[in-house]
Amino acid sequence: MSLADKIFIDMCNDILENGCSTEGEKVRPKWEDGSYAYTIKKFGVVNRYDLSKEFPAITLRRTAIKSCIDEMLWIWQKKSNNVHELISHIWDSWADETGSIGKAYGYQLGVKHKYKEGEMDQVDRVIYDLKNNPYSRRIMTNIYVHQDLHEMNLYPCAYSMTFNVTKSKNSDKLKLNAVLNQRSQDVLAANNWNVCQYAVLVHMLAQVCDMEVGELVHVIADAHIYDRHIPIIQELITRPTYDAPTFWMNPEIKDFYQFTVDDFRLDNYVTGPKVENIPVAV
Template structure:
């Protein structure tokens, strides 16, 4: 907490402070990938969505990847090849033949990730067969329920979407890192809080901040609200050992103003959004920083 009379840190400085804190005070932990991490348990940051969009500027964030992945989630897809065909390869490694075989999914088709985010958002509780099955009207459409609750009972404290389904965890190529989000309406503004059980500070977290901020913009748009705040709560917040040096480079850079996000047409149904409906203005980031993904 800031001392009395001090302004709280805003925007990107919060993310940079978290990275610094982990580097200085984190604990060495082993991890699933065998890469090794420095970790802290329990962190939070708040990003305003009012007339700005929190796409980090101390390195270029892959905006097309953020947008296409979120549209893929909203579609309910679990097929990594669909995303790859759009030029977004972020799920390719987890859907590869080698990775699926290693996880015990040797009979599953390459690219089939199992009942991951999109399936849980749109068909929670349905029985997962494969990535080609039509799951229409099966399970709970959590995303649509969230939208209906915001419209009909905005003060409800149960406006929640959860990707963590214990019954299905063993069927997933990768269990959800961003596990649960809750929405909150106040004075015509929609805010979102995400609980992320596992946060890869170098590669994943900048992406996740943008993704859930975008989801908040989209839900606000279809419910007639304005975007308010994105609150990001992290469980195991970690830095992979092979990201330490790249992040030290990033920490030396001065943040620039966040860009703005424009939605270019009126959309009534969240499933009708297309990539061309969104425009990022005034994004002036520092150059990209190469970081390897731990698989």
């Protein structure tokens, strides 16, 4: 069993056995038929993944690595808020007639800010600090910008990354670690998708800044399983598990903005069958 599978199974069991139900309470999300989408939820879930030991893709079912990387590049590299620049259609429900999701996600990462060193957006600031001041305790991004929330078609779920550099005693290279903060997560639909995305991001930044990968710590304020997802989760976590896949990233790429989805792959990725027709609450 991979570490990612164990973390996922333990988290789901904890939510199902010890979580709080929102049934009958005032909730925002609804199903396509108009009924309210209730959840079982846990507060303050923290999962740790050591990226130096394995890539955290679960094997219970296949995580679409190319699609999740494409979305991550859409946000972090293209800094886009238009779904027409995205291969998948996962954001279509939140886009307007022009394809825009408002001043959300990639838009915020592309806004330039004034620093003592000059004007930079948040992504370029992270890269600048990792290269020039790696032991800074201020290397972070935040896209939950209150003044722009009214112009976002969806408030950011994964909203902040904090990067921290360490060094192992027996290594000449620095090690890049990161904390992903998420206010809310649909465990079935999005958990491993987000974990894989940000694991890839840490790998990318480590490579372009000449570092090794370390830990990804995922902090979820509200980790929830929707009521209509419960039987799907119960079946999923009883499936056979397999060894973690091998992550490959093009070692020739040294510029963060030169990566494409074709520069990544998972080798020896053995998984259970795809989960079909997952209902999505909006």
